[in-house]
Amino acid sequence: MPLIENNVDLQPYNTFGLPGRASRLVRVRSEDDVRSAIAHPELGRMPRFILGGGSNVMLTGDVDALVVKVEVPGLKLVETREDEWIVEAGAGESWHGLVEWTLARGLPGLENLAFIPGTVGAAPVQNIGAYGLELSERFESLDAVELASGLTRTLDREECRFGYRDSIFKGDAAGSFLITRVRLRLPRPWRPLLGYPDLSTLKEQGATPSVAPTEVFDRVCTVRRAKLPDPAVLGNAGSFFKNPVICARQFSALIEREPAIVHYPLPGGDYKLAAGWLIEACGWKGRNMGRAGVHDRQALVLVNRGGASGRAVMDLAAAIQQSVFERFAIRLEPEPTVF
Numbered sequence: 461m462p463l464i465e466n467n468v469d470l471q472p473y474n475t476f477g478l479p480g481r482a483s484r485l486v487r488v489r490s491e492d493d494v495r496s497a498i499a500h501p502e503l504g505r506m507p508r509f510i511l512g513g514g515s516n517v518m519l520t521g522d523v524d525a526l527v528v529k530v531e532v533p534g535l536k537l538v539e540t541r542e543d544e545w546i547v548e549a550g551a552g553e554s555w556h557g558l559v560e561w562t563l564a565r566g567l568p569g570l571e572n573l574a575f576i577p578g579t580v581g582a583a584p585v586q587n588i589g590a591y592g593l594e595l596s597e598r599f600e601s602l603d604a605v606e607l608a609s610g611l612t613r614t615l616d617r618e619e620c621r622f623g624y625r626d627s628i629f630k631g632d633a634a635g636s637f638l639i640t641r642v643r644l645r646l647p648r649p650w651r652p653l654l655g656y657p658d659l660s661t662l663k664e665q666g667a668t669p670s671v672a673p674t675e676v677f678d679r680v681c682t683v684r685r686a687k688l689p690d691p692a693v694l695g696n697a698g699s700f701f702k703n704p705v706i707c708a709r710q711f712s713a714l715i716e717r718e719p720a721i722v723h724y725p726l727p728g729g730d731y732k733l734a735a736g737w738l739i740e741a742c743g744w745k746g747r748n749m750g751r752a753g754v755h756d757r758q759a760l761v762l763v764n765r766g767g768a769s770g771r772a773v774m775d776l777a778a779a780i781q782q783s784v785f786e787r788f789a790i791r792l793e794p795e796p797t798v799f
């Protein structure tokens with residue numbers, strides 16, 4: 461049975477730096493650890509809160525649940541196929557560490573997703589994405605312990621039902637599975653993905669045929685460092701709201717009223733709007749409500765100015781949602797999981 465800790469301070473375990481204590485916390489390093497924890501006569505009956513790196517959670521107070529901190533280790537190349545490599549990582553590994561590990565071994569394909577905080581096991585939960593690439597495009601399968609039965613199941617891409625910052629683990633199966641291992645497919649030969657504006661200068665320099673995966677990695681890291689606040693300095697959880705997607709009818713009514721609105725047409729006829737633009741248009745960029753604030757360089761990122769409570773951040777989020785709804789008739793949806 462893994463060690464159980466009582467009355468644990470969770471502030472160091474969430475990148476927002478929000479206060480909150482866990483009545484019980486257990487660290488799991490294997491599937492057997494997970495099974496022991498859920499079979500425990502007392503802990504097995506408690507509600508559970510699965511925690512990775514805490515970079516996409518909002519703590520609104522103390523957690524009267526068993527916090528299961530996922531620390532499953534391991535990184536390996538499991539298969540070399542003619543057209544792809546398959547790598548496998550333990551759910552507790554750092555996502556960025558995995559990206560570095562693959563590149564150091566000449567296994568490119570994840571570089572556009574560099575510098576995203578958090579663990580490998582949480583990456584499928586919200587189908588992480590950045591710089592023109594989503595996890596689902598590199599996903600092979602995952603292993604997860606079904607918490608009701610203790611059985612290990614392997615889920616493929618279809619079963620994970622990936623969507624924009626979404627998967628079955630945020631929907632029908634929320635809280636039902638603890639992901640222990642993730643396998644990714646890295647296509648061979650490697651081709652750079654430089655469609656995203658911040659990466660297009662690599663292309664303009666005529667570098668496309670000769671650009672190295674590490675150059676893309678370096679550029680992504682540099683741009684992200686410049687644009688996003690470092691959680692070690694200013695607590696945050698990255699983008700606080702999802703970019704809303706609206707249908708063509710709603711979009712044509714909106715663009716007539718708001719011709720400057722930033723939008724991206726999607727293949728099915730819908731439109732994605734930039735949530736950060738909507739928030740900035742409502743005058744929120746750089747503003748504070750108590751100790752919670754809106755980042756001064758990126759309105760999509762809410763920040764802890766020091767000493768904010770989860771409730772204060774949620775109040776700010778609600779005020780922003782209200783403004784955006786009043787002006788654009790669009791309901792912004794938070795991206796982090798709220799506990």
Ligand SMILES: Cc1cc2nc3c(=O)[nH]c(=O)nc-3n(C[C@H](O)[C@H](O)[C@H](O)COP(=O)(O)OP(=O)(O)OC[C@H]3O[C@@H](n4cnc5c(N)ncnc54)[C@H](O)[C@@H]3O)c2cc1C
Pocket residue numbers: 475509510511512513514515516517530551576577578579580581582583585586587588589590629637638639640688689690691696697698699797
């Ligand atoms: C500065 C900053 C920048 C960011 N940039 C991006 C970005 O570009 N793109 C992006 O997509 N996200 C981004 N994020 C959000 C975040 O990094 C990702 O969502 C990340 O995958 C969360 O990982 P985590 O280990 O910290 O998960 P946690 O915050 O610990 O958990 C997130 C959710 O996943 C669940 N979970 C965690 N581990 C497991 C597991 N093993 N099994 C089952 N459920 C689990 C939790 O219960 C919770 O619901 C950013 C965050 C920050 C702070």
